[in-house]
Amino acid sequence: MSASAAAPLRPSRREARAGLAFIAPALGLILLFFVVPVVAGFLLAGTDFDIYAIGDFSTARFVGFANFAALLRDPVFWKALGNTFYFVLVGGPLSVAVSLGAAMLVNARLVRLKGLFRTVYFAPVVTTMVAVAVVWRYLYHPRFGLLNQILALLGLPDVNWLGDPRWAMPAIILMAVWKNFGYNMIIFVAGLQSIPTTLYEAARVDGAGPWQQFRRITLPALRPMLVFVAIITMIGYFQLFTEPYVLTGGTGGPLNSTLSLVMYMYKQGFRWWNIGFAAAVALVLFLIILAGTLVQMRLQRERE
Amino acid sequence: MQALLPEFERANPGVHVQVQQIPFTAAHEKILTAFVGGSTPDLTQLGNTWIPELVALEAVEPLGKRVAGSSLAPSQFFPGIWATNEIDGEVYGVPWYVDTRLLFYRTDLWTQAGVARPPRSWEEWREDMRRVKALPGPEHYAILLPIDEWAQPVVLALQARADLLGDGGRRGDFHDPHFRRAFEFYVSLFAERLAPPLGNAQVANPYQQFADGYFASWITGPWNLSEFRRRVPPERQGVWTTAPLPGVAEADYPGVSLAGGSSLVIFRASEHKDAAFRLVEFLAGVRQQVEFYRLIGDLPARIAAWDDPVLTGEPHLRAFREQLQHVEPMPRVPEWERIAWAIAEAAERVILRQQTVDRSLDQLQAEVDGMLAKRRFLLDRPARGASP
Numbered sequence: 001m002s003a004s005a006a007a008p009l010r011p012s013r014r015e016a017r018a019g020l021a022f023i024a025p026a027l028g029l030i031l032l033f034f035v036v037p038v039v040a041g042f043l044l045a046g047t048d049f050d051i052y053a054i055g056d057f058s059t060a061r062f063v064g065f066a067n068f069a070a071l072l073r074d075p076v077f078w079k080a081l082g083n084t085f086y087f088v089l090v091g092g093p094l095s096v097a098v099s100l101g102a103a104m105l106v107n108a109r110l111v112r113l114k115g116l117f118r119t120v121y122f123a124p125v126v127t128t129m130v131a132v133a134v135v136w137r138y139l140y141h142p143r144f145g146l147l148n149q150i151l152a153l154l155g156l157p158d159v160n161w162l163g164d165p166r167w168a169m170p171a172i173i174l175m176a177v178w179k180n181f182g183y184n185m186i187i188f189v190a191g192l193q194s195i196p197t198t199l200y201e202a203a204r205v206d207g208a209g210p211w212q213q214f215r216r217i218t219l220p221a222l223r224p225m226l227v228f229v230a231i232i233t234m235i236g237y238f239q240l241f242t243e244p245y246v247l248t249g250g251t252g253g254p255l256n257s258t259l260s261l262v263m264y265m266y267k268q269g270f271r272w273w274n275i276g277f278a279a280a281v282a283l284v285l286f287l288i289i290l291a292g293t294l295v296q297m298r299l300q301r302e303r304e
Numbered sequence: 305m306q307a308l309l310p311e312f313e314r315a316n317p318g319v320h321v322q323v324q325q326i327p328f329t330a331a332h333e334k335i336l337t338a339f340v341g342g343s344t345p346d347l348t349q350l351g352n353t354w355i356p357e358l359v360a361l362e363a364v365e366p367l368g369k370r371v372a373g374s375s376l377a378p379s380q381f382f383p384g385i386w387a388t389n390e391i392d393g394e395v396y397g398v399p400w401y402v403d404t405r406l407l408f409y410r411t412d413l414w415t416q417a418g419v420a421r422p423p424r425s426w427e428e429w430r431e432d433m434r435r436v437k438a439l440p441g442p443e444h445y446a447i448l449l450p451i452d453e454w455a456q457p458v459v460l461a462l463q464a465r466a467d468l469l470g471d472g473g474r475r476g477d478f479h480d481p482h483f484r485r486a487f488e489f490y491v492s493l494f495a496e497r498l499a500p501p502l503g504n505a506q507v508a509n510p511y512q513q514f515a516d517g518y519f520a521s522w523i524t525g526p527w528n529l530s531e532f533r534r535r536v537p538p539e540r541q542g543v544w545t546t547a548p549l550p551g552v553a554e555a556d557y558p559g560v561s562l563a564g565g566s567s568l569v570i571f572r573a574s575e576h577k578d579a580a581f582r583l584v585e586f587l588a589g590v591r592q593q594v595e596f597y598r599l600i601g602d603l604p605a606r607i608a609a610w611d612d613p614v615l616t617g618e619p620h621l622r623a624f625r626e627q628l629q630h631v632e633p634m635p636r637v638p639e640w641e642r643i644a645w646a647i648a649e650a651a652e653r654v655i656l657r658q659q660t661v662d663r664s665l666d667q668l669q670a671e672v673d674g675m676l677a678k679r680r681f682l683l684d685r686p687a688r689g690a691s692p
Contacts, residue, residue, distance in 0.1 A: 050678060051638055054340055055361030059682060070674075141508050143518075163506045165656065249505045251452050255656055256649075270333065272642045272675075 044279035051273040060276070067280035077281070079256045080264040083169060087260065088237045088292075091173040095233055096226070099181045103188030104218075118189065122182035129179070133246035136175045137162070140247075162247060165257035172258050176243050180236075184229045191225040192218070227300050231293055238289050241266065261285050307599060312586045319579045339363045339571075346574040347584060349400055349566045352388040357638035358569065359391050365570040368395045370581045376588055381605050384563040384631035391636050397567030398584050399605030401596065404561045405455055405549075406627045408528070409521035410514070412543040413439065422547035424557040426489055429550045433498040436520045445500045448510060448519040449493065451655055452503035454648035455562060456523055460486040461647075462632050463552050463559040469672075473637040474680045476672030478650075478665050485552075487651065487661065494655040501655050511535035514544070523549070525564065526603050529620055546623040548630070563631035565605060603628075639675050646671050 045067055047053075053060035071077050106117045124132065139146045140161035148158050161171040199217050208216065219226075244258035245266075252259030252267075261281065269278030309321050324345070326334050332354060338344045339361060350358065358364045371377075378386045381399050389397040407422060417436045423429035433446035449456045461468060466483035469476060477483065493499045500519065507513065514522060515536045532544065551559035568584045570577055586592060593604035594612045603624060604610060610625050634640055650668040653659040659667070 048678065051357060052360060052678060052682060054336070055363065059678075137505060137508060140506075142502070142506055143513075144508075160502075160506070163502055165658075247505065249452065249503070251503070251505075253452050253503055253505075253649075253652065255652060255658060272639075273336070 041279045041282060044276050045283050047276040048274075049276040049279075053275075054273065063276070067277050068284075070277070071280055071284065076256055076259070077264060080252075080259045080261050083257065083259055084238060084240060084261045086169055087173060087176075087240050088234060091176055092230070092233050092237050094173065095177045095181055095237075096184060096229055098177055099184035099229065100188050100222075100226075102181060102185045103192055106185065107189055107192045118186070121185055124179045125182040127179075129242045130246050132175070132179055133243070137247060140171055163254055165255045168248070168254060168257045172240075172243050172247060175247065176237075176240070179243075180233075184233065187225055187229055188222065191222045195221045227296070231296055234292055234296065235289055238285065238292065261288075305596075305600075308587065308592050308595060312583060315586075316579065316582060319576075319582070321583060342573065344571040344573050346576050346580040347568055347570045350397060350569050352385075352397065352399075352563070352565055352567050353634060353640060355389060355397055355567060355569065356391055356636040356640065359396055360638045363571060363573075364396050365572050365574070365577060366394045366396060367398065367570065367581070367584075371395055371398065374581070374585050376585060380607060382563075382607060382628045382631060384560075384633060385565060385605055385628070388563050388565075388633040388636070389567050397569040398588050400566045400568045400587060401593075401602035402563075402565035402605045402628060402631075403525045403527065403603060404564055404624070404627050404631050405459060405523050405525045406561060406623055407521055407547045407549055408514075408524055408532070408544060409547065410517065410544050413517060413520040423550040425550055425554040426552050428554070430489075430493075430496075430498070433493070433521075434496070437496075437498050441517070444517055445519045446498040446521060447493065448502075448507065448514075448522040449490075449499045450504045450507065451494075451501055451652050452505070452648065454644040457487065457490045457647055457651050458634065458644055459523070459549065459559075459561050460490050462562070462634075463549070463556065464489075467635075469635045469637065469643075469676075472683065473635060474676055474683060476643070476669045476676070478669045478672065484661070484665065487654075487665065491651055491654045491661065509535075515540045526601070526624060530601050546620045548623050548627040558626060558630050560630045560632045561627055563633045565603075637676070637679060639679060642675055643672050646675070 046062060046064055047060050048063050048067070049060045102121055105111065106114055106121065111117065138144070142148065142158060142160045142163060145161070147161065151157070151159065159167050161167050195217065199221075200213055203213050203217060239262050240260040241262040244252055244260060245263060248254075248258050252263050262285065265278045265281040265285065268274045268281060305323055305325070309323070313319060313321060328351070331349075332351070335344070335348060335350070335354075335358070339358075344363065350364075355364070376398060378395075382402060385399045385402050389395055389399065409422070413436055414432065417432070417439055419432045419435060423432050436446040437444070458468075461483050464482045464486035466480055466486060467477050468483065470480075478487075494501050504510075510519075510522065511531060512535070513519060514532075533541070536544065548558035549561050551557045568587060570580045570584065574580055587596075588606060590604075590606050590608045590612075593606045593609040594614055596602060597604055597609070598614055603621075604615070609615065610621075615621055615625075634644070637643075646668055650664045653664045653667075654661055
């Protein structure tokens with residue numbers, strides 16, 4: 001919100017009313033489709049609205065914070081929370097790093113066929129998740145999978161990728177990063193192209209090596225993009241759902257090791273119809289994402 | 305389905321049937337949202353484990369009187385299947401097609417292991433599986449029991465005469481020695497490495513692996529008959545067959561299995577209940593049931609339909625006919641599916657060596673009691689004169 005140099009004229013009431021009339025349709029839609037559902041969600045989180053209440057509304061009870069208390073006592077919730085943080089904290093930075101690396105490779109002066117590489121790396125982003133998951137399920141197959149065959153060539157033991165609780169989440173992260181990095185890569189490529197080449201030339205004249213050029217020129221110049229990408233990736237990764245859902249056949253297994261918060265919410269709400277409880281989970285997820293975003297923005301402001 | 309209707313419409317002038325097809329996996333959500341939105345059809349096909357839920361919602365019409373005044377009678381259907389449609393003594397659905405699970409096995413491998421007949425008791429079964437496991441060759445297993453399915457542990461529990469739920473469906477009953485016996489038998493098959501600790505997602509193509517001999521038997525249902533015919537390579541077609549499940553002891557043979565399948569129900573909100581029931585009666589007719597099997601491959605719920613040459617000519621169906629006379633319904637509470645998943649997860653915790661049997665069953669009991677809390681509240685609150 002930057003104040004413009006010239007002091008704005010105070011709008012007359014007539015103008016204000018006209019302005020209001022113009023934005024009224026949009027405001028109304030936001031009210032109807034955003035504010036009302038959000039408020040309803042908050043209210044639902046305080047009830048035990050469930051399958052019985054769908055049939056007979058009078059069986060729904062107001063339970064106050066009981067849903068949250070039950071949530072905190074449920075080991076599956078903590079498991080899902082831990083899995084989600086695992087995915088965000090490992091997968092998020094990995095995804096940003098891979099995107100940046102790929103962007104620099106694609107943008108390097110020596111590379112030919114830049115357009116082709118950009119398209120190839122971007123292709124997974126626009127491929128249907130379900131199709132991708134079917135292919136990756138075969139890559140991860142414990143007996144015939146390509147990954148295990150590569151491990152065997154290197155003389156390493158087999159990994160039961162999606163069947164071993166220790167390896168299932170790394171498998172999900174690997175697939176998610178592969179699928180998503182192209183999107184951020186495009187943003188980084190745009191950022192890289194906006195850095196004047198004269199900066200690098202000057203640095204080389206001063207004797208800066210490639211690493212110093214990267215640290216002192218590329219990274220600072222990309223900072224706004226990095227912040228944007230980091231926040232968007234974090235928000236997206238907190239909402240992990242499709243990848244484990246399709247890779248594990250909707251179970252979040254083995255032993256809930258790939259169950260994310262959103263999957264937990266989905267199961268509670270739309271498989272078991274514990275709508276009130278699921279609304280409480282949604283509220284918790286909302287608070288976590290809000291906190292994460294605020295922390296990142298604060299860190300960024302301090303650096304500046 | 306569409307092919308059966310012209311005859312009905314000719315016989316019932318003025319009645320026009322509109323059919324909407326939805327994939328089975330999406331049907332549950334679709335029906336519930338239709339109910340919430342007040343746009344239910346006159347009748348629908350319903351997986352029979354969903355009936356308790358829709359009865360709890362008071363969404364479906366009791367059919368007892370209509371059935372009694374019609375050409376249909378409970379004795380015309382497999383008893384275990386009919387029972388899935390009865391809740392607290394009232395009938396809410398008419399069986400439409402059935403399925404159940406039994407043993408599919410590789411006759412060549414079992415013969416090679418020196419096993420002459422399908423197993424009849426758990427101990428005989430375990431001994432047979434040990435022999436198959438001991439056959440020479442690359443890594444292989446005697447049986448596939450996907451650890452992310454609840455049907456197999458639940459079948460074994462029913463065979464051991466476990467009630468699963470106690471106190472009128474108000475609480476879990478998982479410390480019951482009958483349940484524990486079945487649970488321990490199930491997890492021991494993995495501890496002995498007779499079954500691989502894999503879920504469906506990791507098996508990827510079970511037909512190919514069955515043909516390769518990676519596992520020599522599989523507990524699955526009729527929906528896989530056509531898949532086996534299509535996907536098992538031709539040179540392996542002669543070497544597999546079906547058999548009823550073993551019982552706990554030989555005297556129990558054949559052991560019970562799940563009473564699965566679909567029923568036809570009529571919604572309370574329907575304005576054409578009489579016509580809808582005429583259609584139900586028509587579709588449950590012997591001729592239509594045979595025709596439906598011929599068209600789709602779903603197994604008829606009417607016993608008389610099984611005498612038709614279309615079905616008697618199919619050797620793999622003999623075991624199904626026998627098994628269907630030994631099927632039992634699962635606990636008829638709306639929370640059942642969630643409870644069943646909790647049972648599978650309890651077994652998974654033991655199979656993957658995260659918990660002992662004791663701790664796993666304690667956790668299962670606590671979880672299920674929690675799931676049934678609302679049901680206890682509703683059943684035990686003072687009656688308000690609203691009971692149907």
